[in-house]
Amino acid sequence: MQICYRRLDDGAIIFDHRTWKTHVLTPAATIIYEALDEIRPADGGPVPNAAALALLQEDLDIETDTPSTQQLLRMLRHLGVIA
Amino acid sequence: MRLREQPLHALSRQADRGRLYLDQGAARLRIRSSVKGFIRNLHLLYGAFPYLPADTGFADHHVELRRGRRLRALIRPQSRFRTDGQEPFEPFPLHGALPLFEWGINWSFAQRANQYILLHSGVLARADQAVIMAAPPGSGKSTLAAAMMLSGFRLLSDEFGVLDPNSGQLLPMLKPVALKNQSVDVIRAFSDQAVIGPLFIGTRKGDVAHLAPNETSTDGLHRPARPALVIFPAFEAGATLDCRLMAGEDAFAHLAFNSFNYHLLGPIGFHAVADVIAACPAYRLRFGQLEAAIEQIRSLLDEADRNTQRAAQGHPK
Structure with missing residues (x-):
C-alpha cells in the first residue's frame, strides 16, 4: 500500500510510504479526498484525471482552477490518488 | 532506599569510580564524575530517586562529567560532558556542571531512544x-x-x-x-x-x-x-x-x-x-x-x- 489514510475529526492525515512524508488535510480537502477515494478503480489504482475533475466540478461544485484546489490536486497526483 | 538516604561521600566515591547509577524510567544512566559540587546537586535534585548500588551493571547511557585538564583545571576551570565517547557540547564553567549534565542527558536520550x-x-x-x-x-x-x-x-x-x-x-x-x-x-x-x-x-x-x-x-x-x-x-x-x-x-x-x-x-x-x-x-x-x-x-x-x-x-x- 502506497499511502495510509487516517481521519481525525473533520480533517485527515495521509502518510506516503514512498517518501515518508505526512500530509495534513483540512476538512474541505478531506471531503475531496474521500469523494475521490469512492470512485477509485477496484484495483486501488488512481482515478483518471478527467473523472477527478468532473467529480469536483459537477458533483462537489468546486472550482478547480483556484490555487488551493490546484495545490491539493498536485498533492493527490503525487500520492497516486489521481492519475 | 532513596538516593538522598545515601551519604554524600559514598555517592561521590561511586561517581569517582564511574559506578553511580541513575534510573530515570525510560533510561538508566551510569555516571562517572569527580566534580564534587555536581554530586552535591545530584544528591539534592535526584534525592527522591531510587538508590542503585555500584554493581548495578547495565545502563543505557554511560556519561562522564569531568573537570577541564591542565591550565583549564586552574584558570577559569571548566566542566566537560561526555556520553558514550562523544563530547556533544563545548565545555561549561565548572560551576555550571549540573545544567551541562541535564542538557547532555537530553541530547543523549533524544539521539538514541528511537524505539520510542x-x-x-x-x-x-x-x-x-x-x-x-x-x-x-x-x-x-x-x-x-x-x-x-x-x-x-x-x-x-x-x-x-x-x-x-x-x-x-x-x-x-x-x-x-x-x-x-x-x-x-x-x-x-x-x-x-x-x-x-x-x-x-x-x-x-x-x-x-x-x-x-x-x-x-x-x-x-x-x-x-x-x-x-x-x-x-x-x-x-x-x-x-x-x-x-x-x-x-x-x-x-x-x-x-x-x-x-x-x-x-x-x-x-x-x-x-x-x-x-x-x-x-x-x-x-x-x-x-x-x-x-x-x-x-x-x-x-x-x-x-x-x-x-x-x-x-x-x-x-
Missing part, C-alpha cells in the same frame, strides 16, 4: 491518565508542569513525551524540571514543598534552576500512563483563562512535527501519534494564572474520563 516516539512535551498524570503538554520554549510549559507536580499530579517528564508505539502508553523519563528566569521565583512562591537547586545565572537559556521531582513521581518511574488529554499551553501575563478545542489534524501536526524523531520513524510514528490524537481531545490553553490553568486541566481530565467511560458503554461521545 519522543514528543517534545511535558507529561503529567493523574492516576494513570496522562496529560501531554506540548509547546515551544517560553510558553510556560515547564512552569505549568512544575506547578502541576506540586499540586498532586505525577510528573513523568518535563521535556520528553516518551510514547511507546507498541503499547500506546507514555513512559516516564524523569528528570528535574528546568525552571528559567522568573519561573524560579514563581514556583518558589507557588509551594513551600518545592525543592529547588542552585540558580545558574547567564546560561545560554537564561538564568536556570532545577526543581526536584517529588516522591509521588519517582515512585512511578516504571509506571506508564495512558494518553488522555493533549494541551498546548501558552502563558500570557495578566491573561484570563481561554481554552479552545483544536481540530484533530491541527493537533496532530503540532504534536508530530515538533517531535524529536517523528521523521525517523515513518509509519510507526504516524500511527502512534494519530492514535493519541484519535483517543484524546486536544486544547489550546492560554493562561495567566497557574491555579486557574490547573483547575481547568483537572476539569478537562474529568470530562475526558466521562467520555471514555461512555464510549466503553457504547454511547457516542
Whole structure:
C-alpha cells in the first residue's frame, strides 16, 4: 500500500510510504479526498484525471482552477490518488 | 532506599569510580564524575530517586562529567560532558556542571531512544491518565508542569513525551524540571514543598534552576500512563483563562512535527501519534494564572474520563 489514510475529526492525515512524508488535510480537502477515494478503480489504482475533475466540478461544485484546489490536486497526483 | 538516604561521600566515591547509577524510567544512566559540587546537586535534585548500588551493571547511557585538564583545571576551570565517547557540547564553567549534565542527558536520550516516539512535551498524570503538554520554549510549559507536580499530579517528564508505539502508553523519563528566569521565583512562591537547586545565572537559556521531582513521581518511574488529554499551553501575563478545542489534524501536526524523531520513524510514528490524537481531545490553553490553568486541566481530565467511560458503554461521545 502506497499511502495510509487516517481521519481525525473533520480533517485527515495521509502518510506516503514512498517518501515518508505526512500530509495534513483540512476538512474541505478531506471531503475531496474521500469523494475521490469512492470512485477509485477496484484495483486501488488512481482515478483518471478527467473523472477527478468532473467529480469536483459537477458533483462537489468546486472550482478547480483556484490555487488551493490546484495545490491539493498536485498533492493527490503525487500520492497516486489521481492519475 | 532513596538516593538522598545515601551519604554524600559514598555517592561521590561511586561517581569517582564511574559506578553511580541513575534510573530515570525510560533510561538508566551510569555516571562517572569527580566534580564534587555536581554530586552535591545530584544528591539534592535526584534525592527522591531510587538508590542503585555500584554493581548495578547495565545502563543505557554511560556519561562522564569531568573537570577541564591542565591550565583549564586552574584558570577559569571548566566542566566537560561526555556520553558514550562523544563530547556533544563545548565545555561549561565548572560551576555550571549540573545544567551541562541535564542538557547532555537530553541530547543523549533524544539521539538514541528511537524505539520510542519522543514528543517534545511535558507529561503529567493523574492516576494513570496522562496529560501531554506540548509547546515551544517560553510558553510556560515547564512552569505549568512544575506547578502541576506540586499540586498532586505525577510528573513523568518535563521535556520528553516518551510514547511507546507498541503499547500506546507514555513512559516516564524523569528528570528535574528546568525552571528559567522568573519561573524560579514563581514556583518558589507557588509551594513551600518545592525543592529547588542552585540558580545558574547567564546560561545560554537564561538564568536556570532545577526543581526536584517529588516522591509521588519517582515512585512511578516504571509506571506508564495512558494518553488522555493533549494541551498546548501558552502563558500570557495578566491573561484570563481561554481554552479552545483544536481540530484533530491541527493537533496532530503540532504534536508530530515538533517531535524529536517523528521523521525517523515513518509509519510507526504516524500511527502512534494519530492514535493519541484519535483517543484524546486536544486544547489550546492560554493562561495567566497557574491555579486557574490547573483547575481547568483537572476539569478537562474529568470530562475526558466521562467520555471514555461512555464510549466503553457504547454511547457516542
